[in-house]
Amino acid sequence: MTLSQDQYVIQLPSTPSATWTVNPRALAQQWLSKLDALLTRSSGDNDNDLDLTSLFHEECWWRDMLALDWDLRTLHTRPNISAYLRRNQPRAALSAFRLQHTGKFQPKLESPVEGLNWVSSMFFFESRAGRGEGVLRLTQDEATGEWKAYSVYTALQELKGAEEPLGPKRWEGTIESMPGGLGKGNWLERRKREKEFLDEEPVTLVIGAGQAGLNMGARLQSLGVSCLIVDRNERIGDNWRNRYRTLVTHDPCEFTHMAYLPFPKNWPQFTPKDKLADWFEAYAQIMELNVWLSTSVTSASYSDLTSSWTVTLTNLATNTTRTVHPRHLIWCTGHSGEPKIPTFPSQELFAGSIYHGSAHTDASQDPAVSGKNVVVVGTGNSGHDIAQNFYENGAASVTLLQRSGTYVITAEKGVFMMHEGLHDEHGPPTEEADLVAESLPLAVQFALNVHFTSKVAKAEKGVLDGLRKAGFELDFGVDGAGISRAYMTRGGGYYIDVGCSPLIVEGKIKVKCCPEGIRGFEEKSLLLKDGSKLAADVVVLATGYDNMRTTVRKVLGDKVADRCRDVWDLDEEGELNAMWRPSGHPGFWFMGGNLALCRIYSKFLALQIKAAEAGLVQ
Incomplete structure (x- = not known):
């Protein structure tokens, strides 16, 4: 079964309880030196020189951003990685691998989740075309005790002969240094x-x-x-x-x-x-x-x-x-x-206003908002924000119409937990944080996020329990992987709470769940397929793009x-x-x-x- 057929759900490896007395730098350096030697030998056309058995587990990953192929690629399993290297290494000629020796991402032993230990490190490399950076993660074989690669990330950062004018390479800026001199103008x-x-x-x-x-x-x-x-x-x-x-x-x-x-x-x-x-x-x-x-x-x-x-x-x-x-x-x-705007039977009978969330400006611009019943269709970020906006401007009633579950994470706690150690006030330089944040294949990120999502749910238990009690349907996504999977596969299906969830918990904004959706309209109401109806003067379609x-x-x-x-x-x-x-x-x-x-x-x-x-x- 392919990754896509299995909805990109994988099992993380189970590793031995690594002793914290191992030398991560020595392990990483030994592995990287072997990879360098192997790839140097295989830069020609000799396919027999590319045996990865001693360096990679059978279940392993290589995510490549332009270093080996002029595309964004993820390879899974040792045979597929071997075939990928055979096709591309003769042209790309990756070489000159060296470890990161300073900062947060030098070799270290980590336990990203319980039962999984790996040695990770940033590294640098060169190719025929340019220079790049990457991240390796080595795990110990349960049977043999050998440390092999579970995942490798290679990302091209610059092209040789076309380096950006950054830092010490910045342009001089004087008129004399500009092409053509003063004759071409200041x-x-x-x-x-x-x-x-x-x-x-x-x-x-x-x-x-x-x-x-x-x-x-x-x-x-x-x-x-x-x-x-x-x-x-x-x-x-x-x-x-x-x-x-x-x-x-x-x-x-x-x-x-x-x-x-x-x-x-x-x-x-x-x-x-x-x-x-x-x-x-x-x-x-x-x-x-x-x-x-x-x-x-x-x-x-x-x-x-x-x-x-x-x-x-x-x-x-x-x-x-x-x-x-x-x-x-x-x-x-x-x-x-491009707004996705559905139409419904008998919509022409509706005496109120219907518009897509992209057209929403501010409820305070409607002087009669205090007497209006508002229904917001959709429970993503925009739906919640618009519902909150109507409530805070005195709408008579505000109801969120929910067809399917929504993942909720709060800006107060969960969002900061999500970026902890990388993109936060005490984190590493942004460029390094970006590299590490993107260094794992998305399927592996999803698997790790199952554990992270569970951790956040415990931290935000009060809000989540209150939403359930209010009739709001929560959905933690396929395999419980939460927001990252929802964003990368659907581009939505979640809400980062910046104030609407407490209003739902307190009953100030109502929730109506109807998986079957909208049946049609009457003059002053919205008809649902479950046989119920919602009084409405304004219907906002927060139905996505x-x-x-x-x-x-x-x-x-x-x-x-x-x-x-x-x-x-x-x-x-x-x-x-x-x-x-x-x-x-x-x-x-x-x-x-x-x-x-x-x-x-x-x-x-x-x-x-x-x-x-x-x-x-x-």
């Missing part, structure tokens, strides 16, 4: 021409100036790949600024930094949406991003002959057009971009969309479909996710584009 004069692309075509065109587009633009420009970002909004940050008035981020500050530019130390733990919007605006200016606002894509076609796009852009303010010919088009319109490919079809047409794969959920190996990696359409990329994922994976997508421009991708 910094400000050059920026004006660069932003308008008066002297060249953009190599990449990014559609959308939210966290995905801005992180993407910053990464590409740091790699020397010219990038134009376009957005329909009037201001950068409007994708957050125009959302409902009380919205704040549900992830803490240390987890949500942007690439290269972390939030100040006095930044609030959870960022109000308008403050985040202003930060985006400042970020684009500081990072010298080329953003055209009030601009939409009128048409786009791809030539397989020239490997380039012809894209017509329309300025919505002036009704003028410009045609550009980028080689790469990056779709950053948001993983939650469609696949990003749907937005592509709507804007760019069938010809482009038909060549793309569906986005999100997991493929057979356990990596996300089409996101941050080849989409199925040449020169077309999807970029999205929360703030942290956009920061982390914008690096890998930028490296793929830079490698393609350098002729490294076959």
Whole structure:
């Protein structure tokens, strides 16, 4: 049975009770030296040199981000890893492995869950194309006592000859050091021409100036790949600024930094949406991003002959057009971009208002809200936030209509437990935390999260018991893996509590569970398939968002969309479909996710584009 058929549910290994007198550095160094020697011998075409028996358990994992293949891959079991290395090591030529010797992630013995012990360490390596970092985790064989790899992570970090100008490699900045000297203008004069692309075509065109587009633009420009970002909004940050008035981020500050530019130390733990919007605006200016606002894509076609796009852009303010010919088009319109809006029988009979949650602004704007019965359909983050907003503005009654169970974790306790030791106030540098956070295959992360979710449930028992008593159906997900699985497979199905759960527990916001859903409408009520009805003046459909490919079809047409794969959920190996990696359409990329994922994976997508421009991708 494949991972996908088994819903990515695996059993973690059971290891001997490791003695804490083992020398983790010696074990890790010995193993890494053996791997280095083995891969060096197999950099040619001799398949017989790649016997992994002494280094890897039969049930083992290798997650690879561009180091061996120009894609995001997860390999499971020793035979599959061996075959993967045989195909790719002759080209990639991984070598020069060395351990991390400082900081939090030098070799150490860990017990991530009861019954499982491993030696873990960050390491560094080189390849023919670039340099990378990784994480190894060694477990002891129960029968023989040998320490072998349970999981290995390799992630390309830079390309040789195309290193980013960071730290000691930063640009000098004087006019004399700029190409062409003073004759090409000072910094400000050059920026004006660069932003308008008066002297060249953009190599990449990014559609959308939210966290995905801005992180993407910053990464590409740091790699020397010219990038134009376009957005329909009037201001950068409007994708957050125009959302409902009380919205704040549900992830803490240390987890949500942007690439290269972390939030100040006095930044609030959870960022109000308008403050985040202003930060985006400042970020684009500081990072010298080329953003055209009030601009939409009128048409786009791809030539397989020239490997380039012809894209017509329309300025919505002036009704003028410009045609550009980028080689790469990056779709950053948001993983939650295209509202999923269902319709129901007899909906036309309803005398009240019905709208999707994406159209919600603020209940205080309705002067008659105090006399209204509100039904919010859906119990994810948006549904809870909107219900809370109506209650706090005096609605006569607010009811959450729930069809299926929802995972609930509180921002007060569970969220901080989730980031403890990595993205927190006392954690390691963000770049190291990002590497370690992504270093395990998602199936292994899910298995570990079963234990974590149980731990959080004990810490939040009072809230969860209160929700159950109020009639709210909880769902801890497949195998009880909680929020990570829900996000990666469904893109939803959870609520990070920032205040609505206590209102439900106290009966201030009601819950109606009806798995069968909505039957139809009457003039002042919503009819349910279980035969009951809910009085309603306002119905908000917090029913989620469609696949990003749907937005592509709507804007760019069938010809482009038909060549793309569906986005999100997991493929057979356990990596996300089409996101941050080849989409199925040449020169077309999807970029999205929360703030942290956009920061982390914008690096890998930028490296793929830079490698393609350098002729490294076959």
